[in-house]
Amino acid sequence: MRKHNFGAGPGILPESALKKSAEAILDFNGSGMGVMEISHRSKDFEAVLAKTKSLVKELLNVPDTHEVLFVQGGASTQFAMVPMNLLKTKAAYLDQGAWSNKAIKEAKLMGEVVVVGSSKDKNYSYMPKGYSIPSDCDYFHITSNETIHGTQIKDFPASPIPVVCDMSSDIFSRPVDVSKFDLIYAGAQKNMGPSGVTLVIIKKDIVGKHGKTIPTMMDYKTHLENDSLYNTPPVFSILVCMYTLEWLKSIGGVPAMKKINDEKAALFYGEVDSNPMFVGTSAQEDRSPMNACFLLKDESMDEAFMNAAKAAGIVGIKGHRSVGGFRASMYNALPLESVKVLVNVMKEFALKTA
Numbered sequence: 001m002r003k004h005n006f007g008a009g010p011g012i013l014p015e016s017a018l019k020k021s022a023e024a025i026l027d028f029n030g031s032g033m034g035v036m037e038i039s040h041r042s043k044d045f046e047a048v049l050a051k052t053k054s055l056v057k058e059l060l061n062v063p064d065t066h067e068v069l070f071v072q073g074g075a076s077t078q079f080a081m082v083p084m085n086l087l088k089t090k091a092a093y094l095d096q097g098a099w100s101n102k103a104i105k106e107a108k109l110m111g112e113v114v115v116v117g118s119s120k121d122k123n124y125s126y127m128p129k130g131y132s133i134p135s136d137c138d139y140f141h142i143t144s145n146e147t148i149h150g151t152q153i154k155d156f157p158a159s160p161i162p163v164v165c166d167m168s169s170d171i172f173s174r175p176v177d178v179s180k181f182d183l184i185y186a187g188a189q190k191n192m193g194p195s196g197v198t199l200v201i202i203k204k205d206i207v208g209k210h211g212k213t214i215p216t217m218m219d220y221k222t223h224l225e226n227d228s229l230y231n232t233p234p235v236f237s238i239l240v241c242m243y244t245l246e247w248l249k250s251i252g253g254v255p256a257m258k259k260i261n262d263e264k265a266a267l268f269y270g271e272v273d274s275n276p277m278f279v280g281t282s283a284q285e286d287r288s289p290m291n292a293c294f295l296l297k298d299e300s301m302d303e304a305f306m307n308a309a310k311a312a313g314i315v316g317i318k319g320h321r322s323v324g325g326f327r328a329s330m331y332n333a334l335p336l337e338s339v340k341v342l343v344n345v346m347k348e349f350a351l352k353t354a
């Protein structure tokens with residue numbers, strides 16, 4: 001029996017993708033070799049890379065102006081790679097929580113950072129709004145979904161300068177207009193596949209304009225010119241991404257996924273709002289459908305609730321230490337059924353302790 005996995009990342013993956021991946025570890029395409037044992041320059045792997053790339057393009061409607069890259073080092077390396085490639089004098093950042101803070105820290109190593117808005121005053125429980133984006137900055141950096149604080153940008157701001165977006169925790173969960181972004185990046189390990197590969201979708205005409213000497217592997221140009229094959233890519237991670245994206249396509253793609261995600265979120269937040277024992281921690285209008293942060297009003301009952309959840313096969317709901325309480329991550333592959341199980345545990349917990 002698989003667990004009801006509400007972990008924040010690495011997150012749950014579709015069972016069909018895991019089964020195919022398990023087979024490919026031993027014997028890939030009947031080759032008598034596992035996928036981790038074949039050359040990344042073999043025909044078999046080239047086909048995997050090409051298919052994964054075309055699935056990303058198809059599922060997100062990536063326009064011809066943009067290219068899809070697979071790099072390594074996680075989204076955390078993108079915190080540095082973005083300013084290394086794009087920051088000439090100063091860049092604008094939105095301070096939305098733990099992840100944007102890490103991005104800001106790296107950008108400050110490479111130039112001036114203008115923080116245009118912040119929600120630090122309320123422990124990042126809402127998305128900053130009403131800010132203006134200075135037109136004299138090189139780019140504007142945002143995080144579409146704050147994984148730790150459970151908030152999401154619902155409407156992306158119109159920007160006079162290129163927009164760079166960290167979509168690590170909500171990519172493929174809802175349709176986005178890729179043409180509005182000059183660069184999107186995402187660590188794969190929530191909605192796309194396993195850790196080890198990082199997706200970058202970049203507008204081709206911004207690549208290689210930095211005029212600086214930067215390490216080869218940190219230059220987007222290297223990966224663009226070499227079709228993500230400058231060095232050995234994370235072969236297995238990319239294959240699991242391919243199977244995961246095939247699953248996403250088979251259920252109707254991103255619009256169908258959004259409907260399911262909305263249903264899961266409505267069910268879960270509906271319970272948080274109506275159950276007298278619980279309270280949500282993020283502002284209603286900014287609530288993330290991917291990561292729902294919530295508290296028991298009586299903290300002394302945390303352990304009892306955790307035990308009740310565990311008994312029902314639920315894992316991964318402990319909140320991040322900076323927010324406390326609980327966090328239910330409802331990534332794409334988490335079935336609606338799992339949310340129903342969690343909601344029932346919450347209902348029963350309230351009945352028993354009333």
Ligand SMILES: Cc1ncc(COP(=O)(O)O)c(C=O)c1O
Pocket residue numbers: 009073074075076077099143145146147148166167168169187188
């Ligand atoms: C929004 C966001 N950005 C960046 C990261 C860091 O990703 P990685 O571990 O791939 O460096 C995470 C990880 O959870 C995240 O949720």
